[in-house]
Amino acid sequence: MATVELSFTALPAHVRTARLVATAVARRSGVDESLLDEVRLAVGEACSRAVEGHQLYCPAEPVRLSLTDLAGRFEVEVTDTCAPFARSPGGAGAVAARPGADPAGSPPGAGARVPAGLGIAVIEGLADEVQISETAAGTSIRMSWPSAGGSR
Amino acid sequence: MDLKLDHHGKDGIEIVDVEGEIDVYTAPRLRELLIELVNNRFYQLVVNMEKVEFLDSTGLGVLVGGLKRVRAHDGSLDLVCTQERILKIFRITGLTKVFGIHDTVDEAIAARRAEK
Numbered sequence: 001m002a003t004v005e006l007s008f009t010a011l012p013a014h015v016r017t018a019r020l021v022a023t024a025v026a027r028r029s030g031v032d033e034s035l036l037d038e039v040r041l042a043v044g045e046a047c048s049r050a051v052e053g054h055q056l057y058c059p060a061e062p063v064r065l066s067l068t069d070l071a072g073r074f075e076v077e078v079t080d081t082c083a084p085f086a087r088s089p090g091g092a093g094a095v096a097a098r099p100g101a102d103p104a105g106s107p108p109g110a111g112a113r114v115p116a117g118l119g120i121a122v123i124e125g126l127a128d129e130v131q132i133s134e135t136a137a138g139t140s141i142r143m144s145w146p147s148a149g150g151s152r
Numbered sequence: 153m154d155l156k157l158d159h160h161g162k163d164g165i166e167i168v169d170v171e172g173e174i175d176v177y178t179a180p181r182l183r184e185l186l187i188e189l190v191n192n193r194f195y196q197l198v199v200n201m202e203k204v205e206f207l208d209s210t211g212l213g214v215l216v217g218g219l220k221r222v223r224a225h226d227g228s229l230d231l232v233c234t235q236e237r238i239l240k241i242f243r244i245t246g247l248t249k250v251f252g253i254h255d256t257v258d259e260a261i262a263a264r265r266a267e268k
Contacts, residue, residue, distance in 0.1 A: 044176075052176070118213070122245060
Protein backbone atom coordinates (compact mmCIF):
# COMPACT_ATOMS: atom_id res chain seq x y z
CA MET A 1 0.00 0.00 0.00
CA ALA A 2 1.23 3.47 -0.85
CA THR A 3 2.36 5.72 1.96
CA VAL A 4 0.35 8.61 0.52
CA GLU A 5 -2.14 8.58 -2.34
CA LEU A 6 -3.39 11.69 -4.06
CA SER A 7 -6.07 12.08 -6.65
CA PHE A 8 -6.72 15.51 -8.15
CA THR A 9 -8.83 17.19 -10.78
CA ALA A 10 -6.89 17.55 -14.01
CA LEU A 11 -6.17 21.26 -13.70
CA PRO A 12 -2.73 22.89 -14.08
CA ALA A 13 -3.20 24.74 -10.78
CA HIS A 14 -3.16 21.44 -8.88
CA VAL A 15 0.19 20.31 -10.27
CA ARG A 16 1.95 22.59 -7.80
CA THR A 17 0.05 20.97 -4.93
CA ALA A 18 1.12 17.55 -6.18
CA ARG A 19 4.76 18.72 -6.31
CA LEU A 20 4.60 20.06 -2.77
CA VAL A 21 3.03 16.88 -1.39
CA ALA A 22 5.55 14.67 -3.19
CA THR A 23 8.46 16.73 -1.88
CA ALA A 24 7.13 16.65 1.67
CA VAL A 25 6.63 12.87 1.63
CA ALA A 26 10.05 12.35 0.01
CA ARG A 27 11.67 14.37 2.76
CA ARG A 28 9.83 12.39 5.44
CA SER A 29 10.84 9.15 3.69
CA GLY A 30 14.46 10.05 4.10
CA VAL A 31 15.31 11.10 0.55
CA ASP A 32 18.50 13.13 0.68
CA GLU A 33 17.98 16.89 0.67
CA SER A 34 20.16 17.18 -2.44
CA LEU A 35 17.66 15.01 -4.36
CA LEU A 36 14.48 16.79 -3.33
CA ASP A 37 14.65 19.31 -6.18
CA GLU A 38 14.88 16.39 -8.61
CA VAL A 39 11.86 14.70 -7.03
CA ARG A 40 9.91 17.95 -7.18
CA LEU A 41 10.72 18.59 -10.84
CA ALA A 42 10.22 15.01 -12.03
CA VAL A 43 6.88 14.67 -10.25
CA GLY A 44 5.80 18.03 -11.66
CA GLU A 45 6.71 16.91 -15.18
CA ALA A 46 4.81 13.65 -14.85
CA CYS A 47 1.74 15.37 -13.39
CA SER A 48 1.82 18.14 -16.03
CA ARG A 49 1.92 15.52 -18.73
CA ALA A 50 -1.02 13.64 -17.20
CA VAL A 51 -3.04 16.84 -16.70
CA GLU A 52 -2.54 17.93 -20.30
CA GLY A 53 -3.58 14.50 -21.54
CA HIS A 54 -6.67 14.47 -19.34
CA GLN A 55 -7.63 17.96 -20.46
CA LEU A 56 -7.53 16.77 -24.05
CA TYR A 57 -9.27 13.43 -23.63
CA CYS A 58 -11.01 13.05 -20.29
CA PRO A 59 -11.16 16.27 -18.22
CA ALA A 60 -13.64 14.78 -15.74
CA GLU A 61 -11.26 12.00 -14.73
CA PRO A 62 -8.81 12.63 -11.88
CA VAL A 63 -5.04 12.22 -12.14
CA ARG A 64 -3.64 9.78 -9.59
CA LEU A 65 -0.38 10.00 -7.71
CA SER A 66 0.94 7.46 -5.28
CA LEU A 67 3.99 7.95 -3.08
CA THR A 68 5.48 4.88 -1.46
CA ASP A 69 8.23 4.59 1.10
CA LEU A 70 9.79 1.19 0.40
CA ALA A 71 12.84 -0.25 2.06
CA GLY A 72 15.55 2.09 0.93
CA ARG A 73 13.57 3.47 -2.02
CA PHE A 74 11.08 6.29 -2.40
CA GLU A 75 8.76 5.47 -5.27
CA VAL A 76 6.34 7.76 -7.07
CA GLU A 77 3.76 6.61 -9.58
CA VAL A 78 1.71 9.02 -11.69
CA THR A 79 -1.13 7.40 -13.58
CA ASP A 80 -3.32 8.85 -16.28
CA THR A 81 -6.50 7.30 -17.61
CA CYS A 82 -6.42 8.78 -21.08
CA ALA A 83 -6.08 5.64 -23.18
CA PRO A 84 -9.74 4.55 -23.52
CA PHE A 85 -10.77 8.11 -24.35
CA ALA A 86 -7.92 8.69 -26.80
CA ARG A 87 -8.80 5.46 -28.60
CA SER A 88 -12.52 6.16 -28.72
CA PRO A 89 -14.18 7.18 -32.00
CA GLY A 90 -13.69 10.91 -32.37
CA GLY A 91 -10.75 10.80 -29.98
CA ALA A 92 -7.48 12.28 -31.11
CA GLY A 93 -5.88 8.88 -31.61
CA ALA A 94 -3.79 6.56 -29.51
CA VAL A 95 -0.85 8.91 -29.15
CA ALA A 96 -1.50 9.34 -25.44
CA ALA A 97 -1.04 5.66 -24.79
CA ARG A 98 2.37 5.43 -26.39
CA PRO A 99 5.14 5.38 -23.82
CA GLY A 100 7.40 8.34 -24.17
CA ALA A 101 4.90 10.36 -26.14
CA ASP A 102 3.50 13.67 -25.04
CA PRO A 103 -0.27 13.15 -25.05
CA ALA A 104 -0.96 16.83 -24.93
CA GLY A 105 0.61 17.82 -28.23
CA SER A 106 -0.14 21.49 -28.56
CA PRO A 107 -3.24 22.44 -26.58
CA PRO A 108 -5.24 25.41 -27.81
CA GLY A 109 -3.42 28.63 -27.12
CA ALA A 110 -0.23 26.86 -26.21
CA GLY A 111 1.81 28.66 -28.83
CA ALA A 112 5.28 27.36 -29.56
CA ARG A 113 5.94 24.37 -27.37
CA VAL A 114 8.94 22.24 -26.75
CA PRO A 115 9.14 19.06 -28.82
CA ALA A 116 6.83 16.26 -27.74
CA GLY A 117 8.37 14.01 -25.13
CA LEU A 118 10.67 16.60 -23.57
CA GLY A 119 8.85 16.17 -20.26
CA ILE A 120 9.69 12.46 -20.37
CA ALA A 121 13.30 13.27 -21.26
CA VAL A 122 13.50 15.53 -18.22
CA ILE A 123 12.01 12.82 -16.00
CA GLU A 124 14.51 10.29 -17.31
CA GLY A 125 17.30 12.75 -16.65
CA LEU A 126 16.20 13.35 -13.08
CA ALA A 127 14.85 10.14 -11.57
CA ASP A 128 17.19 7.47 -10.29
CA GLU A 129 15.00 4.80 -11.92
CA VAL A 130 12.13 5.29 -14.35
CA GLN A 131 9.60 2.83 -15.69
CA ILE A 132 6.97 3.91 -18.17
CA SER A 133 4.26 1.38 -18.80
CA GLU A 134 1.06 1.25 -20.73
CA THR A 135 -2.06 -0.24 -19.23
CA ALA A 136 -5.59 -0.55 -20.56
CA ALA A 137 -6.41 2.58 -18.59
CA GLY A 138 -3.54 4.75 -19.66
CA THR A 139 0.10 5.46 -19.00
CA SER A 140 1.86 4.94 -15.72
CA ILE A 141 5.13 6.68 -14.94
CA ARG A 142 6.95 5.09 -12.02
CA MET A 143 10.00 6.88 -10.66
CA SER A 144 12.15 6.14 -7.66
CA TRP A 145 15.04 7.52 -5.67
CA PRO A 146 17.14 6.11 -2.85
CA SER A 147 15.88 6.90 0.64
CA ALA A 148 16.71 6.18 4.24
CA GLY A 149 13.31 4.40 4.45
CA GLY A 150 11.35 3.27 7.46
CA SER A 151 9.35 6.41 8.06
CA ARG A 152 5.88 5.21 7.19
CA MET B 153 4.65 31.02 -4.84
CA ASP B 154 2.84 32.42 -7.85
CA LEU B 155 4.54 34.09 -10.78
CA LYS B 156 5.43 37.79 -10.78
CA LEU B 157 6.39 39.45 -14.05
CA ASP B 158 7.78 42.90 -14.75
CA HIS B 159 9.78 44.49 -17.55
CA HIS B 160 11.79 47.61 -18.18
CA GLY B 161 14.16 48.96 -20.78
CA LYS B 162 17.90 49.23 -20.24
CA ASP B 163 20.44 50.30 -22.85
CA GLY B 164 17.99 49.54 -25.64
CA ILE B 165 17.28 46.04 -24.40
CA GLU B 166 14.05 45.01 -22.69
CA ILE B 167 14.69 43.25 -19.40
CA VAL B 168 11.98 40.83 -18.27
CA ASP B 169 12.11 40.17 -14.52
CA VAL B 170 10.57 36.86 -13.52
CA GLU B 171 9.93 35.85 -9.93
CA GLY B 172 8.32 32.68 -8.58
CA GLU B 173 7.39 29.42 -10.27
CA ILE B 174 7.14 28.83 -14.02
CA ASP B 175 5.09 25.71 -14.56
CA VAL B 176 2.14 24.38 -16.53
CA TYR B 177 -0.16 26.74 -14.60
CA THR B 178 1.81 29.99 -14.74
CA ALA B 179 3.79 29.63 -17.98
CA PRO B 180 0.93 30.96 -20.17
CA ARG B 181 1.32 34.37 -18.48
CA LEU B 182 5.01 34.52 -19.36
CA ARG B 183 4.17 33.40 -22.90
CA GLU B 184 1.60 36.20 -23.21
CA LEU B 185 4.11 38.80 -21.99
CA LEU B 186 6.80 37.67 -24.44
CA ILE B 187 4.29 37.73 -27.31
CA GLU B 188 3.12 41.20 -26.23
CA LEU B 189 6.70 42.50 -26.17
CA VAL B 190 7.44 41.14 -29.63
CA ASN B 191 4.17 42.58 -30.92
CA ASN B 192 5.32 45.94 -29.50
CA ARG B 193 8.57 45.59 -31.47
CA PHE B 194 10.86 44.68 -28.58
CA TYR B 195 13.15 42.17 -30.26
CA GLN B 196 16.19 42.33 -27.93
CA LEU B 197 15.16 40.61 -24.71
CA VAL B 198 16.92 39.51 -21.55
CA VAL B 199 14.90 37.30 -19.20
CA ASN B 200 16.18 37.70 -15.66
CA MET B 201 15.52 34.40 -13.88
CA GLU B 202 17.48 35.08 -10.70
CA LYS B 203 14.29 35.00 -8.61
CA VAL B 204 12.75 31.99 -10.34
CA GLU B 205 12.17 29.22 -7.81
CA PHE B 206 10.93 26.53 -10.16
CA LEU B 207 11.05 25.90 -13.90
CA ASP B 208 9.67 22.90 -15.78
CA SER B 209 9.55 21.85 -19.42
CA THR B 210 6.42 23.96 -19.99
CA GLY B 211 8.46 27.00 -18.99
CA LEU B 212 11.31 25.88 -21.23
CA GLY B 213 8.80 25.67 -24.07
CA VAL B 214 7.72 29.25 -23.47
CA LEU B 215 11.32 30.47 -23.51
CA VAL B 216 12.07 28.52 -26.70
CA GLY B 217 8.89 29.98 -28.22
CA GLY B 218 10.01 33.48 -27.25
CA LEU B 219 13.44 32.89 -28.75
CA LYS B 220 11.83 31.70 -31.97
CA ARG B 221 9.68 34.82 -32.14
CA VAL B 222 12.49 37.34 -31.60
CA ARG B 223 14.78 35.51 -34.00
CA ALA B 224 12.14 35.91 -36.69
CA HIS B 225 12.93 39.63 -36.36
CA ASP B 226 16.70 39.15 -36.11
CA GLY B 227 16.39 39.66 -32.37
CA SER B 228 17.75 37.84 -29.34
CA LEU B 229 16.58 36.36 -26.06
CA ASP B 230 19.25 35.87 -23.43
CA LEU B 231 18.84 34.54 -19.92
CA VAL B 232 20.26 35.58 -16.57
CA CYS B 233 20.52 32.66 -14.20
CA THR B 234 23.04 31.45 -11.66
CA GLN B 235 20.88 29.01 -9.70
CA GLU B 236 22.09 25.47 -10.06
CA ARG B 237 18.60 23.97 -9.64
CA ILE B 238 17.34 25.99 -12.64
CA LEU B 239 20.48 25.56 -14.74
CA LYS B 240 20.22 21.80 -14.33
CA ILE B 241 17.08 21.56 -16.45
CA PHE B 242 18.75 23.56 -19.22
CA ARG B 243 21.67 21.15 -19.11
CA ILE B 244 19.51 18.02 -19.12
CA THR B 245 17.63 19.23 -22.17
CA GLY B 246 20.70 20.54 -23.99
CA LEU B 247 19.25 24.06 -24.09
CA THR B 248 22.44 25.58 -22.68
CA LYS B 249 23.60 25.52 -26.29
CA VAL B 250 20.52 27.35 -27.49
CA PHE B 251 20.34 30.22 -25.00
CA GLY B 252 22.98 32.67 -23.95
CA ILE B 253 22.99 32.26 -20.16
CA HIS B 254 24.67 34.96 -18.10
CA ASP B 255 25.41 35.69 -14.46
CA THR B 256 24.06 39.24 -14.39
CA VAL B 257 21.81 41.50 -16.46
CA ASP B 258 24.75 43.82 -17.15
CA GLU B 259 26.79 40.88 -18.41
CA ALA B 260 23.94 39.81 -20.69
CA ILE B 261 23.65 43.34 -22.09
CA ALA B 262 27.41 43.59 -22.61
CA ALA B 263 27.49 40.22 -24.39
CA ARG B 264 24.67 41.33 -26.67
CA ARG B 265 26.43 44.62 -27.41
CA ALA B 266 29.66 42.75 -28.23
CA GLU B 267 27.87 40.63 -30.81
CA LYS B 268 26.48 43.63 -32.66
